[in-house]
Amino acid sequence: MGKAKMTFEQALGKLEQIVSRIEQGKVSLEESIEAYAEGIKLIDQCRA
Structure with missing residues (x-):
């Protein structure tokens, strides 16, 4: 089984952490x- 999908807000937050x-x-x-x-x-x- 794959990972459960994140909400938009969770995905955006993770993306902001990566960029930072x-x-x-x-x-x-x-x-x-x-x-x-x-x-x-x-x-x-x-x-x-």
């Missing part, structure tokens, strides 16, 4: 790429 961490430089390049991929999924979910 990347902008602050608190993650390695590899972690940034993984966070970017997660962010894309969250954006798709918010658009649905």
Whole structure:
């Protein structure tokens, strides 16, 4: 079974956290790429 879907607000909050961490430089390049991929999924979910 997959993860339960987040609400729009939860997905947006998680996306804001990801953006903040990347902008602050608190993650390695590899972690940034993984966070970017997660962010894309969250954006798709918010658009649905």
